Amino acid sequence: MFTGIVEVIGVVSEYQAYDTSESGGSGVSITITECSEILVDVHLGDSIAVNGTCLTVTEFDKEKTWFKVGVSPETLALTNLGDLKAQSKVNLERAISGEVRFGGHVVQGHVDTIATIQSVTSDENSLRYTFKLRDAKFIAYIVHKGFICLDGTSLTITDVDQEKKEFSIMMVAYTQSKVVMPLKKVGDTVNVEVDLTGKLVENQVRAVLENQIENKDSSLVKLITQIVEKKVSELVK
Template sequence: MFTGLIEAVGRVIALEPLPEGGAQLTLEAFPMEVGESLAVNGVCLTVQHAEGNRLRFDLVPETLRRTNLGDLREGSLVNLERPLTPQSRIGGHFVQGHVDTTARLVETRPEGNAYVLRLQLQEPFYMRYIAPKGSIAVDGISLTVVEVGEDWFTVWIVPHTWQATNLSTRRIGDRLNIETDILARYVERLLSR
């Protein structure tokens, strides 16, 4: 479980496809232990190998299909967050690290000292879980939804988030990972019974 408050931005060293499917992702991050979890662009991954600041993860085919991790290249910047501990403050919202879908960045515009991003979901089915003033995780970042359309939504990015995450490196057409609010999914499930 995560909060969507990014701790650091890591750098991709390599993304190597495996012959049997899937891939291995190597990052420059911070020291961790084998077996620990780390959210990478909002995707919960398990450290398979650790050597100093270099971490390696195994990516299964489903992760490559459902997320933007397969789009990464050497030098790409990724958002990193370690899991909650009993002592952690919850400043964002509950983020599981289970990405639902991706969204294309279709607009970035400055607005005062902030930026407004408009994102178009690749699977409009998930719009049912996105509401104005609701929480959403975009590449692992806990954000508040501002506007909602048929297959798109907007979020505002404050200066600190713009500088402390990989959002400033994102370009029109890039895919960003989307995890909708778990509460909305549970409410739907309960009401459907």
């Protein structure tokens, strides 16, 4: 679990598509450096969010100046990690421990989809970003003043256009200096993790409705029956 509060911006030192080393697992591996401050307590198997994607540490050097992670095909399909290359900058956050203050919101590091930057405009010392979702269905979980995690950064939604499948956020000057998004331009993508709360509520409501509909004596079925009977009666008259 993460908070969406980026700890440090790391730099990709190596992006290897077919890493045959033991820690690479014959798949895609990414080596990240310039992040020693978050490696002081690192262990193999630890989780670190890279641009909002929860990845497992498979290797690090004795001096703790770099670490390596593996990336599965599914993760590559859902995220923009496949666009990384040597010298790319990435947001990094360690998984939280019990004593950490919770500054952002509950972030799993499980990216739902990506979004494309549609526009960037200045608003005094802040930047206003508008994004368009690749997978339109996730707009259902994006609400005005709700939480969203973009490239591992916890942000507040300032506007939602359900029809265009677009949403906007504001980024204050302090945050701009701590994350990679200001380095991106219109047309670039960000990893999107919608607020888990919306998914949980939807799942619970669906389960309750399905149970109610299957039970002919439920209050919902009785209500629907009454409404239908009333409408039929009005049509007959």
